[in-house]
Amino acid sequence: MSRDTVRAMSQENVEIVRQVFDAFSRGDLEAVLDRFAPEQEFHPSGRFLDLDAQRVYRGREGWIEFWHTFRDPWESLTISVDRIEAVGDRVLVLGTFHGKGRESGVETTVQAGWIQTLENGLVARTISFTSWEGTLEAAGLSE
DSSP: HHHHHHHHHHHHHHHHHHHHHHHHHHTHHHHHHEEEEEEEEOOOOOOOOTOOOOOOEEEHHHHHHHHHHHHHHEEEEEEEEEEEEEEEEEEEEEEEEEEEETTOOOOEEEEEEEEEETTTTEEEEEESSSSSSHHHHTTTOOO
């Protein structure tokens, strides 16, 4: 494969991941699922107490379960993407959660990171991190 082909595929992967985060912030579950491989895996960071950090959410059903478990306590929830780039066959995302608790009304803003692996133009694996530093380190990009 030529260097130009690899670069084009990397940019396509970055755009697909950007679409996933945009859909997540809009609350569009179906648009997120459309960009996931049928057997996708999601590994949560464990930052949020209602999610088990040892649990892996697999497939469409797993993501739907994660979606509802994670989003239900929030009146509003968005993720702003602060940095996104291809790192080999993966995509690194550094972002910021912005949320408002449904019952408490408390607003929170926290940084988080993700490394996503794509296969055939679909997200096959996502690993979530509690810090930008941890995400960069896992991607081999420690600063």
